[in-house]
Amino acid sequence: MTPARVLIIGAGMSGLSCAYHLKRDFLLLEREGEPGGLSRSIQVAGFTFDHTGHLLHLRHPYTTRLVPRLLKGNLLTHQRNAWIYSHGVFTRYPFQANTFGLPRKVVKECVEGFLEAQMVHIRGRPSSSRISFHEWVLATFGNGFGRHFFFPYNQKLWTVPPHVLTAEWVAPFVPRPTVEEVLTGAFTDQTKAFGYNATFSYPQRGGIQALAWAFARRLGIRVRYHTEIVQIRWKRQEVVLSNGERLRYQWLVSTLPLPRLLETMEELPSSLRRRAQQLRWNSVLCLNLGVARPHVSDKHWVYFPERQFPFYRVGFSMNFSPYSVPPGCSSLYVEFAHSPATQLDRFQLFPVALQGLYRSGLLQRSDALRVIQWLPLPFAYVIYDRHRTPAVKDIFNFLRRQRIVSIGRFGAWKYSYMEEAILDGKATAEAIA
Ligand SMILES: Cc1cc2nc3c(=O)[nH]c(=O)nc-3n(C[C@H](O)[C@H](O)[C@H](O)COP(=O)(O)OP(=O)(O)OC[C@H]3O[C@@H](n4cnc5c(N)ncnc54)[C@H](O)[C@@H]3O)c2cc1C
Incomplete structure (x- = not known):
């Protein structure tokens, strides 16, 4: 095979999409024996399991056309039916818009705290890029919502205290209801849909991996499975595979988790190694x-x-x-x-x-x-802490100069979802082409 102009590492959604949109002059290398990365599915005893729920939140006009076309009708669309379980009862998602049904004391604390926060911020809202997640919750929703949902839930999810997190990631993931909506949801069973994932799609058959296979089938022999990159000799624009084989590239598109990408790069400047150690x-x-x-x-x-x-x-x-x-x-x-x-x-x-x-x-x-x-x-x-954004900026400045583009949820080191991975892959293909 003649050397490819673009080597893509990883056949998750972002690598598959980059390859699909490049159309030619690429080779896609995947460590596993099948495509999908985190969007793979497993069949056991007649059950199809994903790597936890993987639902398609398609909002962009391009993906809302592409995904159904790739899946050829193998797609169901649902109105989200998500809930929170606390104080022994189920309440509708999002918590901040639906306290109806919780003990009266809890509802009172949430609503009072919310109204107080609104009064304070009539004078001006803090910018989410400069404050901690803890401060952002207090300023946006107040102490009651913080204590009864945001602080314990986010501590459990992120595994670090809310004051360690920044608030850079909150849009579009945390819905912000109006005062009227918070009050309506405190006194009635409000069924209004909030947030970016109010509807979602999912393959009827094959689990979420059906989408990865739909991409992969269109890429033919330019995908190599069971192929692990173990070293990147960036000064020579060459990668080394686990079997010792070497491959040259003009552009390297990596979807590896950023710390792993940096680990595989030989002779990395020590300032960047220090930056890599800051990623959590x-x-x-x-x-x-x-x-x-x-x-x-x-x-x-x-x-x-x-x-x-x-x-x-x-x-x-x-x-x-x-x-x-x-x-x-x-x-x-x-x-x-x-x-x-x-x-x-x-x-x-x-x-x-x-x-x-x-x-x-x-x-x-x-x-x-x-x-x-x-x-x-x-x-x-x-984890979005105070080191994440400056570290990512320095690392990306360096990578760009070496013709290495690092994309996807872990490549771009961000909180994102499959649609964004597909769009990242497309944008990268277009930039390279
Ligand atoms: C718990 C959880 C729930 C989620 N739920 C949703 C959801 O409901 N909806 C949604 O849209 N998104 C969801 N996501 C996000 C979604 O999984 C990602 O946005 C998307 O799958 C990222 O794809 P990717 O291609 O960037 O990375 P990955 O899927 O991680 O792909 C990277 C690929 O690189 C390969 N690789 C790694 N190392 C090497 C190597 N050395 N050599 C060669 N190949 C290698 C891996 O095997 C993998 O295939 C969820 C994520 C998590 C963690």
Whole structure:
């Protein structure tokens, strides 16, 4: 094969999209034996599991045309049915717009704190780029919402205290209801849809990986699986594979997690090594359960802010597609976040998780589990602390000069979703072409 002008590392959504939009002169290298990265699916005993819920939030006109075309009609669209479980009751997502049903004291604290925060900020809102997430929550929603949802939930998800996080990532992920909406949602069961993911799509068959395969099938032999990059000799514009083979490039598009990319680059200047050490992230352990009972819940997913529950979210894949479970069965994914430096003890965690599922009524003690499967996600959420943005800026300035483009959720080191990965891949292909 003649050398490719562009080498792409990683066949996740961003690498696949970059290759698809380049059309020619590329070679896509993937360590695993199949495409998809985090957007892969696993079939076990008739159940289809993803690497925790992976739902398509398509808002851009381009992806809303491309994805259905690639999937050739293999796509279902849903109105989100997401909830929060706290104080022993389920309330609608988002918490800040739907306190109806919570104990009166909790509703009062949330609404009072919210109104106080609104009064203070009639004089001017703080910019989310300069303050901590803790300060941003107090200024935007007040102490009640902070104490009853934002602080405990985000501490559990990000694994660092809210004052360590910046507020750079909050748009579009945290909906901001108006005063009227907060009050309506405190006194009535408000069903209004909020946020970027109020509707979502999901493949009818094949799990989320159906989309990765739809891309990959169009790329033919220019994808090499079981091919791991172990070193990047950037001064010679060459990569070294685990089998010792060397490949030259004119452009290198990497979707590796940024710290891993920098580790593989030989002779990296020490200032950049120091920057790389400042990048922080969390890991997620996903517990997939196949349950021998139909319709264990009608919900799509539920958030758990309280510390008594070791997981931060539980979702129900059979409500994304009925074909993700065998007839008469249900399926749950249970998400636990942890620091990459600590491994969770699955034997200790499992009974505690089951107790939590029983206590919230999502499972019954009589439920038979047909499948119990653990999936570790070593890179899950990039931690936005005060070092992240200056470090990323310096690293990207350097990479650009070496004709290395680092894209995707972990390549660009950001909080993003599959649609953005597809658009990043397209934009990179166009810039290179
Ligand atoms: C818990 C969780 C839930 C999420 N839920 C959603 C959701 O509901 N909706 C949504 O849109 N997004 C969701 N996302 C985000 C989504 O997963 C990402 O935006 C998207 O999958 C990122 O794709 P990517 O190509 O950038 O990276 P990845 O999917 O990580 O792809 C990187 C690829 O590089 C390969 N690779 C790694 N090292 C090497 C090497 N040395 N050599 C060769 N190949 C290598 C990997 O095997 C992988 O295939 C979620 C993410 C997490 C963590």
